[in-house]
Amino acid sequence: MMPDTFVSPQVEINEALVTGALLGRGLPSEVEHHLGEAGLSYHLDDIAERHLREAAALAPDHAAVLIGLYRFYFYKGRLAEALAVARRCLLKAAQENNLPDDWRSVRADDAEFGRYENILPRFFLFSLKGYAYLQMRLGETDEGRLAVQKLLELDPTDKIGAKVLLGVLERMGHDDE
Structure with a gap:
C-alpha cells in the first residue's frame, strides 16, 4: 500500500494537462x-461510467477521454x-512524441524530457509514472521498478517525482517503526 502522503500520478497528469492544448485539441x-x-x-458509478464510455466511443484515443477513464477507474x-488505460495513455504519449511504442526503448534524447514546460514529453513521463505506480499497487514490483528506473533515466532531475516511487520500493518489506 502507498503512504497517505503520496500524490497520485493521475492528479499530476490531470494538473499537467487539463488546461493544456493537448486535451482541448480536437x-x-x-x-x-x-x-x-x-x-x-x-458519485453515481453507472451513470458516470456510461458517460465515459460514450465519450470513448466518440473519441477513443483522445487524451482527455483516456485521462477521464483513468481517473475514474x-x-x-x-x-x-x-x-489498462495507463497503457493506452503511454501508447498515445509515445505516438504524440514520435517515440517507440515500447517505453523500454525510449531514450533520454528522444524528446525534451528535461524541459518541464513541454507538454507532450511531460504527458509521456506522467503516463509512465502512473503505469509504474499501478504496477506497484497491483504487486508487479519488478515491472514498477523498471518503469521508475526509466523515468529517472529520462528525467534525471526528477521533476515529476519518480524518486518518491523508488523510495516506496526500497522501503517495501521493511518494518515501519
Whole structure:
C-alpha cells in the first residue's frame, strides 16, 4: 500500500494537462459534454461510467477521454482497469512524441524530457509514472521498478517525482517503526 502522503500520478497528469492544448485539441463538443456529465455524476458509478464510455466511443484515443477513464477507474479503486488505460495513455504519449511504442526503448534524447514546460514529453513521463505506480499497487514490483528506473533515466532531475516511487520500493518489506 502507498503512504497517505503520496500524490497520485493521475492528479499530476490531470494538473499537467487539463488546461493544456493537448486535451482541448480536437475535442468534439459532444465528447466534452459526456466528460462533463461524467464528472458531475462521479458519485453515481453507472451513470458516470456510461458517460465515459460514450465519450470513448466518440473519441477513443483522445487524451482527455483516456485521462477521464483513468481517473475514474483509479479513484474507484479499479486498478486493473486503470492500468489498462495507463497503457493506452503511454501508447498515445509515445505516438504524440514520435517515440517507440515500447517505453523500454525510449531514450533520454528522444524528446525534451528535461524541459518541464513541454507538454507532450511531460504527458509521456506522467503516463509512465502512473503505469509504474499501478504496477506497484497491483504487486508487479519488478515491472514498477523498471518503469521508475526509466523515468529517472529520462528525467534525471526528477521533476515529476519518480524518486518518491523508488523510495516506496526500497522501503517495501521493511518494518515501519
